[in-house]
Amino acid sequence: MDWGNFAQQTVNGVSLGAIYALIALGYTMVYGVLRFINFAHGDVFMVGAFAGLYFHRWLKPLFTGWPAAASAIVILLLSMAFCALLGIVIEKVAYKPLRQRSRLTVLITSIGVSLLLSYGAQLIFGAAPKGFPQLVANHTISLPLGASVTVEQITVLLVTLLLLIALTFAVMRTRMGLAMRALSNNPTAAALMGVNNDAVISFTFGLGSALAGAAGIFFAMLYQAIDPFMGILPGIKAFVAAVLGGIGSIPGAALGGVLLGVLETLVVGYSQNIGIPSGYRDAVAFVILILTLMFKPTGLLGKSEREKV
Amino acid sequence: MSRLLELRGVTMEFGGLRAVSGLDLVVGPEEMVGLIGPNGAGKTTVFNLITGLYHPTEGAIAFNGRTMTRLAPHRITASGIARTFQNIRLFGSLTVYDNVRTAMNLNLRHGFGHALTRGRGFRAEEARIREEVMSLLEIFGLAGESERIATGLSYGDQRRLEIVRALATKPQLLLLDEPAAGMNPTEKSALIDLIHFVQDKFRIAVLLVEHDMKVVMGVCRRIVVLDYGSKIAEGEPAQIRKNPAVIEAYLGREAHHA
Amino acid sequence: MKNHIPHLALFAALAGAAVLQMFSPQLDDYAASILVLIGINIVLAVSLNLVNGHTGQFSLGHAGFMAAGAYASAMVTLSFAPVVAPAGPWAEGALFAGSLLLGGAVAALCGLLVGLPSLRLRGDYLAIVTLGFGEIIRVVIQNTESLGGARGLEGIRPYTNLFGTFAVAALTIYVVACLVNSTYGRGFIAVRDDEIAAEAMGIHTVKYKVVAFVVGAFFAGLAGGLYAHFITFIAPEGFNFLKSVDVVVMVILGGMGSTPGVVAAAILLTLLNEGLRDFEQYRMIVFALLLIVIMIVRPQGLLGNFRGWPKGKAGA
Numbered sequence: 001m002d003w004g005n006f007a008q009q010t011v012n013g014v015s016l017g018a019i020y021a022l023i024a025l026g027y028t029m030v031y032g033v034l035r036f037i038n039f040a041h042g043d044v045f046m047v048g049a050f051a052g053l054y055f056h057r058w059l060k061p062l063f064t065g066w067p068a069a070a071s072a073i074v075i076l077l078l079s080m081a082f083c084a085l086l087g088i089v090i091e092k093v094a095y096k097p098l099r100q101r102s103r104l105t106v107l108i109t110s111i112g113v114s115l116l117l118s119y120g121a122q123l124i125f126g127a128a129p130k131g132f133p134q135l136v137a138n139h140t141i142s143l144p145l146g147a148s149v150t151v152e153q154i155t156v157l158l159v160t161l162l163l164l165i166a167l168t169f170a171v172m173r174t175r176m177g178l179a180m181r182a183l184s185n186n187p188t189a190a191a192l193m194g195v196n197n198d199a200v201i202s203f204t205f206g207l208g209s210a211l212a213g214a215a216g217i218f219f220a221m222l223y224q225a226i227d228p229f230m231g232i233l234p235g236i237k238a239f240v241a242a243v244l245g246g247i248g249s250i251p252g253a254a255l256g257g258v259l260l261g262v263l264e265t266l267v268v269g270y271s272q273n274i275g276i277p278s279g280y281r282d283a284v285a286f287v288i289l290i291l292t293l294m295f296k297p298t299g300l301l302g303k304s305e306r307e308k309v
Numbered sequence: 310m311s312r313l314l315e316l317r318g319v320t321m322e323f324g325g326l327r328a329v330s331g332l333d334l335v336v337g338p339e340e341m342v343g344l345i346g347p348n349g350a351g352k353t354t355v356f357n358l359i360t361g362l363y364h365p366t367e368g369a370i371a372f373n374g375r376t377m378t379r380l381a382p383h384r385i386t387a388s389g390i391a392r393t394f395q396n397i398r399l400f401g402s403l404t405v406y407d408n409v410r411t412a413m414n415l416n417l418r419h420g421f422g423h424a425l426t427r428g429r430g431f432r433a434e435e436a437r438i439r440e441e442v443m444s445l446l447e448i449f450g451l452a453g454e455s456e457r458i459a460t461g462l463s464y465g466d467q468r469r470l471e472i473v474r475a476l477a478t479k480p481q482l483l484l485l486d487e488p489a490a491g492m493n494p495t496e497k498s499a500l501i502d503l504i505h506f507v508q509d510k511f512r513i514a515v516l517l518v519e520h521d522m523k524v525v526m527g528v529c530r531r532i533v534v535l536d537y538g539s540k541i542a543e544g545e546p547a548q549i550r551k552n553p554a555v556i557e558a559y560l561g562r563e564a565h566h567a
Numbered sequence: 568m569k570n571h572i573p574h575l576a577l578f579a580a581l582a583g584a585a586v587l588q589m590f591s592p593q594l595d596d597y598a599a600s601i602l603v604l605i606g607i608n609i610v611l612a613v614s615l616n617l618v619n620g621h622t623g624q625f626s627l628g629h630a631g632f633m634a635a636g637a638y639a640s641a642m643v644t645l646s647f648a649p650v651v652a653p654a655g656p657w658a659e660g661a662l663f664a665g666s667l668l669l670g671g672a673v674a675a676l677c678g679l680l681v682g683l684p685s686l687r688l689r690g691d692y693l694a695i696v697t698l699g700f701g702e703i704i705r706v707v708i709q710n711t712e713s714l715g716g717a718r719g720l721e722g723i724r725p726y727t728n729l730f731g732t733f734a735v736a737a738l739t740i741y742v743v744a745c746l747v748n749s750t751y752g753r754g755f756i757a758v759r760d761d762e763i764a765a766e767a768m769g770i771h772t773v774k775y776k777v778v779a780f781v782v783g784a785f786f787a788g789l790a791g792g793l794y795a796h797f798i799t800f801i802a803p804e805g806f807n808f809l810k811s812v813d814v815v816v817m818v819i820l821g822g823m824g825s826t827p828g829v830v831a832a833a834i835l836l837t838l839l840n841e842g843l844r845d846f847e848q849y850r851m852i853v854f855a856l857l858l859i860v861i862m863i864v865r866p867q868g869l870l871g872n873f874r875g876w877p878k879g880k881a882g883a
Contacts, residue, residue: 037691097863104625104690105862108819111812112858119851232808239695279710279717286699293692294684360767382766391767398764400757402824402872411757413750415769421778424749425742427573431749438750478769 004146009269010262015153017261018160022215023238024253026208032184032248033204036103039110042235043117044083044209048216049226051079056133072135079217080210087209088202121228129227132220156218164254176203237285244292246302313338313514314482319368321354328354330538336514343529344518347559350535352518353395356484360392361385387415391480393471395487399459405470406455409442412477449473465496482514489521501527573745580737588730601841603797606732607790608833610739612817613826614786617743620823622779623759625694628701629787629814632674634806635704636788637795638714640670641723648724663726667792674788675781682780686773701811709803719802727797739786744826755779816854819861822871831869
């Protein structure tokens with residue numbers, strides 16, 4: 001057993017998983033509060049990556065003399081803010097009018113929004129992949145067992161962890177977080193208690209979209225190319241991660257994301273040994289989705305919902 | 310057989326919540342039994358258990374001597390139990406006629422393939438179904454509205470239609486879930502007559518969940534009282550009316566807090 | 568529906584298709600190919616409408632069944648046409664028809680395998696799972712060398728003609744209309760309107776959903792076979808999620824649950840597609856906007872009576 005290879009695959013898998021986790025958080029929060037699957041969420045991830053690219057291009061002159069880390073943080077924050085704004089606008093324009101309708105109706109609309117974003121991006125930026133700039137130093141650090149990790153991967157892992165902590169704090173310790181939890185538990189009661197549902201919903205969308213935007217930049221840092229359709233597959237996979245962890249559960253989304261990232265990477269990494277061609281990488285997520293929904297539909301950490309008859 | 314429907318020690322737990330606790334309930338053939346209790350007592354849960362929407366955590370349910378406990382809802386209906394719903398559940402895009410017609414799927418002999426070939430057997434069966442449905446609608450005075458979309462009917466008519474639809478499944482036991490909800494006194498009187506009529510003409514047993522005491526007392530020969538998921542009293546209307554535990558359940562809690 | 572009208576209508580439609588075929592040499596190639604595409608889209612839309620519209624089960628994987636039918640029928644003709652061709656055009660016609668039916672059967676089998684586990688799920692989850700299965704079918708084809716892998720299959724015999732296309736379209740409309748307008752078929756609509764009430768009426772809802780799903784998949788397979796023998800080259804990317812969305816837009820625009828509506832939508836959208844061919848970049852944007860606007864402003868589409876699932880009710 002080549003432990004070095006296993007360790008390396010795991011490191012890669014966890015970095016990919018962190019990205020899935022960040023996107024999955026947005027799905028799970030929106031689902032928790034509004035009970036619907038926002039199909040367009042994956043495309044916000046794509047927008048984040050493009051925002052990062054263009055902010056870097058436009059602001060580069062301003063950053064001469066700054067340490068790489070500082071300019072990277074600024075770009076990250078700007079892109080996250082841009083995505084947050086985009087998420088809020090989408091909700092107000094496309095989803096708010098449908099609040100009284102069924103979740104399936106909104107899902108269909110969100111498919112429309114997703115197509116609008118990706119084809120719109122294609123129209124504006126062209127279909128060809130673009131290279132993403134080097135935002136942080138280009139080192140590789142050796143780990144025990146012969147594995148190695150790049151600075152980008154460490155950055156992704158650390159910042160994701162920070163964001164997770166910040167998010168948990170926001171949800172558990174702030175008034176807005178309390179309002180979110182109240183709204184996800186019982187919208188009518190929350191409104192009666194004085195919670196401004198619209199504000200909480202906008203906040204949830206904004207927060208989820210900001211995280212997706214961050215994920216977009218991290219993905220671009222790790223894989224170095226971006227294109228208008230980069231969001232579709234990761235978006236669906238992140239949804240699977242959210243379901244795996246238990247839709248509506250924030251720790252579940254994080255756990256699901258990491259698990260999915262690791263599983264996917266291991267399947268590809270060991271494709272020779274297990275006899276599955278690496279071309280099946282994308283099918284891994286779908287198989288996990290189907291198995292989860294068949295055997296443990298509430299996911300690893302979720303709670304079940306009953307329909308009132 | 311004196312026990313058409315029998316629940317033995319039925320308990321229903323949802324996570325940490327015990328909605329129904331150790332319930333024993335019997336309904337005899339052609340009996341009219343009422344199930345009452347304060348809000349949240351578990352009455353609709355009992356209906357959902359009987360009709361197979363929930364499976365009991367403990368206990369057994371038998372109908373005509375056969376165990377029903379883990380059967381799928383459509384099988385339970387096929388065995389002879391029909392129901393109406395607290396919040397009317399008609400098929401919103403179908404006509405009055407089609408709503409009742411759905412009950413005919415139970416015993417359809419000319420289904421999928423025959424719908425395509427449309428041979429003589431199919432056409433004969435469709436004609437027979439039309440006759441049956443129309444005569445049923447006729448009995449309840451809804452024949453004139455047969456081509457109207459069901460949700461276009463008045464509220465009272467919709468409730469009646471739901472009962473007609475349930476009767477079309479040819480049940481031996483009819484479960485009525487708060488049929489008087491939202492009705493004015495005149496409508497409620499008409500409902501009492503309707504239920505007597507149904508029971509008499511179709512010779513079926515009726516289990517009625519209802520909040521309106523006038524309707525319950527006017528219809529039921531025997532009443533079972535639930536509170537917090539347990540049976541607290543059972544007997545004839547006159548006895549129940551005077552039963553201190555029942556009065557306590559409905560009024561006592563407020564009196565203690567007063 | 569009166570007793571013999573469906574049979575007569577089908578016969579008339581088939582005769583019409585034959586007449587169209589006879590006049591086809593007078594049509595220019597471009598017009599003929601548009602007509603074929605319209606016919607294929609009618610088959611796709613009407614078959615998906617049975618599942619999504621009449622039965623209310625939102626499937627996003629229709630392209631996967633189309634792919635199954637396309638590849639199965641293409642493999643049959645690629646293998647056997649050289650053997651059969653010398654026997655003349657009628658023999659080839661029989662081979663083509665046989666290959667289409669096989670494609671439909673393979674697609675129907677896929678429909679059964681996908682439907683059985685998925686159709687117990689709630690509406691929005693069902694949508695994602697069917698999308699997943701559609702992608703799995705595509706990925707499997709992409710990784711199977713004997714099916715051409717990512718390169719695709721080429722050199723497929725151009726057997727699809729106007730008669731074949733419109734005969735299949737007529738058959739599809741006949742089957743769906745006959746099914747829905749029967750006591751059995753009203754069961755599909757009952758399942759859509761209120762699953763819990765439908766179960767309470769003795770309707771085995773899962774069985775009805777699976778039947779609708781398998782029938783829908785069968786016709787998607789026929790459409791796939793027609794398509795393969797029309798453009799003579801197929802590749803897995805042509806049957807991806809976006810293709811499923813194309814068909815979904817037709818069903819939603821036409822009106823879920825309205826057969827005439829989705830036929831009209833199929834015609835309109837095929838023409839729109841052609842019209843926007845020079846503006847390929849704008850095509851999907853137009854479709855996307857169409858989808859969003861319809862769901863917000865007029866969810867019942869052109870002719871549908873189904874305004875979408877009631878909030879919180881069974882299935883959605």
